Amino acid sequence: MAEIGLGIAWSYEATGGSGSYTPISGVIDASPPAATVDVVESTNHGNTDGFKTYIAGLADGGEFDVVIEWINTAAINATLHSLMTGRVAKNHRLTFSSGAKMTASCIITSIAHSSPIDDRVTKTVTLKVSGAPTWTTS
Numbered sequence: 295m296a297e298i299g300l301g302i303a304w305s306y307e308a309t310g311g312s313g314s315y316t317p318i319s320g321v322i323d324a325s326p327p328a329a330t331v332d333v334v335e336s337t338n339h340g341n342t343d344g345f346k347t348y349i350a351g352l353a354d355g356g357e358f359d360v361v362i363e364w365i366n367t368a369a370i371n372a373t374l375h376s377l378m379t380g381r382v383a384k385n386h387r388l389t390f391s392s393g394a395k396m397t398a399s400c401i402i403t404s405i406a407h408s409s410p411i412d413d414r415v416t417k418t419v420t421l422k423v424s425g426a427p428t429w430t431t432s
Contacts, residue, residue, distance in 0.1 A: 320364075
């Protein structure tokens with residue numbers, strides 16, 4: 295059954311392997327990562343039809359953005375910057391309104407602020423997946 299995006303939640307595992315996730319409030323938008331697979335050319339002189347051939351290479355878990363409300367007094371601002379400048383992968387989780395979850399080891403690669411004149415101030419956090427993401431249903 296289709297679902298709307300209302301209710302998506304973002305959290306991270308502050309202590310690796312603890313299984314305890316800290317929520318990050320104010321999520322406006324989150325786009326799960328789009329995994330890709332590299333292709334490696336495998337053409338050789340035995341290919342007489344003139345067409346290149348390929349084999350599947352390594353997979354890449356992709357990257358994704360989470361847009362949150364920027365609240366000047368929120369401790370999460372310092373936490374996110376600390377996670378980025380610490381340059382260490384942490385487990386992050388997106389939980390959808392259906393209860394389905396995407397969990398992945400991620401490195402925060404950028405944090406961008408947006409301050410439109412007639413709308414709320416936001417920050418976009420970009421995360422790079424390290425390894426394979428795990429998808430679970432509710």
